[in-house]
Amino acid sequence: MGQKIELACIIDDDKIYVNLVRKIIEIKHLSENLLIFKNGLEALDYFKVILTNMTADKLPDIIFLDLNMPVMDGWEFLGEFIKIKNNFDKKIILYVVSSSIDPRDLERAKSFNLVTDYLIKPIELKKFEQIFDRDVA
Amino acid sequence: MLNDLQLNSILEDFDIAYWKINILTNEITWSEHFEALVGKPSTQDSIFNYFLNNILHKDYKYDFREAFERLTSGSPEISQEIKLKLQNDKYRWFECRNLKSKENSNKDTAVLLFVNIHQSKRDQYTIEENFFYYRETAEMTSTGGWYIDTLHKAIYWDDVTKKILDCPGDYQVDYDERMRFYSTDHQEKALSIFNKCEKYGIPFKTEIKMCTLYGREFWVRATGKPVYNEEQEIIGIRGVFQNIDENKNNELNLQNSLDIIAAQNSRLFNFAHIVSHNLRSHSSNLSLVVQLLSETQPLKDKMELLDNISDISENLDVAISKLNEIVTHQDVLTKERKTTDFSNALDVVMASVSSLIKRESATIISDFKALKEIQYIPEYLESILLNLITNAIKYKQPGRKPVIFIQTYLSNEKSFMEISDNGMGIDLDQFGEKMFGMYKTFHRNSDAKGIGLFITKNQVETLGGSISVTSTVNIGTTFKIKF
Missing domain, CATH: 3.30.450.20 (PAS domain)
Structure with a gap:
């Protein structure tokens, strides 16, 4: 059993999904705190602010990134995040989470080094527990 | 003077055979070489009849007989091209002409020469034949x-x-x-x-x-x-x-059809992907709810989760009706083109969005003088106008009243429509490629559903046209449709 995850981050525009995940995290006590952004741009803005004022405790241990979102989608976020992530001293685990079963999306997601895995919605409760348990920094 | 023997040998060397004809008696004597060519005549028949019936090709019977009569009645010159059957049963071409009688020669005797002209005749035929084929091929x-x-x-x-x-x-x-x-x-x-x-x-x-x-x-x-x-x-x-105009045009048409099919295929693929994605996102939420229900103990929490189910079912319903909308819009081939008036189409659209126009104090200016009407599906033109106009108003530059300018014109015999606005514009370098994709929104705008331009592009393309866009951020956007 690893260390408990302090801060998890969800980037997803599906409110119902986000609420359900929030509930799972609460019930299973998977993370102390939760950051929620409804598109890539909001999340990116958050990380850019931290860059200017470095405080590691505000950086999430784990990110769950949706692909299909308005304003800035998951791909665009990945493209931007890759440019700034090396400025953080903390290792951030990133999962792409999508209901797309298009193999092209899968391939593309795996081509990013910073993507740990591609998870297809719905994620089993047990899988959530495993992820939070195993992937502690 | 050469004697008969010498003359014979010379004539033979040149492959020339001859007849000697006694004009008074019509008696014919064949030279040795002539006999060598066609064989000895049968003794039963007269030599002339034997020749006509057995040696001479039947096509020349009439002409030869006539020429022969002219010769025996003293005609100074005859010349005929005829075919003779040789000993080997093959026909060969000969030129048959008389030896002109000199003043001092024997007027009672005529000499008829048979010169083998088969090779030159055949060359001539070959040339004519080749020329014929060349002409026919060239024509065809x-x-x-x-x-x-x-x-x-x-x-x-x-x-x-x-x-x-x-x-x-x-x-x-x-x-x-x-x-x-x-x-x-x-x-x-x-x-x-x-x-x-x-x-x-x-x-x-x-x-x-x-x-x-x-x-x-x-x-x-x-x-x-x-x-x-x-x-x-x-x-x-x-x-x-x-x-090669026909071939080339066929080739171009084929390429064109191929492009259309490829485009439609890619749209179908996109559509299937979207359908799967949109339906799956709701079903996966449902599955999460079910999992949570079994994990949650207090009844109150369970009841809360049930609320989610009604939300999900509502969203699912919206998703399905949206997909239906796309399908209806894509299914166009059943409708027919008719003369469609731009001004009428715009009136219909303006009436349907009059409250939006009033609320935003939008101004719409149109100039259809250069091109008043086209052969089109009226519902499509209206839908295109509706999408582009509401788009222009939705993405107005904050603090600036929307002005939309619509113009139609002909260029190179093609019909065009341009719709320009003074709105917030789009960064085409960043969004250009996805501009007309499904569910892409480019602005932080809560109304943005990202389906309008996808439908517009589809409508324009299914009727054989194309749509392009130019835009400057903070200045405005122009959509150009080639019908």
Whole structure:
């Protein structure tokens, strides 16, 4: 059993999904705190602010990134995040989470080094527990 | 003087056989060589009848008999081309003519010579036959020959070349005007290939668009080679034009259909992906709810989760009706084009969005003077206008009243419509490629559903047109539709 995850981050525009995940995290006590952004741009803005004022405790241990979102989608976020992530001293685990079963999306997601895995919605409760348990920094 | 023996031997050497005819008695004597060729005559019949019935080809019976009668009645000169059956049963061509009688010679005797002309006759046939095939081939394949005398700046065309260029048979092409027979956009290419051939002797084989005397454009395959004189200097270019317009057009149409099919295929793929994604996102939420329900103990928490189910079912319903909308919009081929008036279509659209126009104080200016109507599906034109107008208003520049300018015009015989606005504009470098994709929104705008432009593009393309966009951030956007 690893260390408990302090801060998890969800980037997803599906409110119902986000609420359900929030509930799972609460019930299973998977993370102390939760950051929620409804598109890539909001999340990116958050990380850019931290860059200017470095405080590691505000950086999430784990990110769950949706692909299909308005304003800035998951791909665009990945493209931007890759440019700034090396400025953080903390290792951030990133999962792409999508209901797309298009193999092209899968391939593309795996081509990013910073993507740990591609998870297809719905994620089993047990899988959530495993992820939070195993992937502690 | 040569004696008969010497003469015979000479005639034989030249493959010449002859008859000696006694004009008084009509008695015929065959020379040895003649007998050697056709065989000895049967003794049963008269030698003449035997010849007519057994040696001479039946096609020449009449003519020969007539010539023979003229000879025996003293005609000074006869000459006939006939076919004789030789000993080996094969027919060969002979020229049959009389030896002219000299003043002092024996007037009672006539000599009829048989000269073997088979080889030259056959060559002549071969040439005629080849020429016939050449002409037929040229006609059937619309292939015309031409020659350019580069020294004297003169051009020679054969009949087929004139025909494919719609020129009358007596047309003489002027060297300085030769470029008028190439389509304007291919003249440069034509000049270049002819110059290279004339200067450096580079032959060419290319497909090029030509232009007839009356300006009709068509595709030809042009082949040309340099012609050298004995000093190895280029003195001309020789070649052929083959009319391949039908093939070329078929090829272009085929490519076109292929592109359309590829585009439709990619749309279908996109659509299937979207359908799967949109339905899956709701079903996966449902599955999460079910999992949570079994994990949650207090009844109150369970009841809360049930609320989610009603939300999910509502969203699912919206997703399905949206997908239906797309399907309905894509299913166009059942509708027919008719004369569609731009002004009428705009009136319909303005009426349906009048409250939005009023609320945003939008101004819509239209200019349909250059092109009042097109053959189109009215519902489509309305839908296109509706999408682009609401788009322009939705993405107005904050603090600026929306102004939309709509204009139609003809260019190169194609119909165009441009819709320009003074809105916030779009960064095309960033979003250009996805502009017309499904569920793409570019602005932080809660209304943005990202389906309008996808539908618009689909409608324009299914009716064979195309849509393009130019935009400057903070200045405005112009959509250009080619119908």
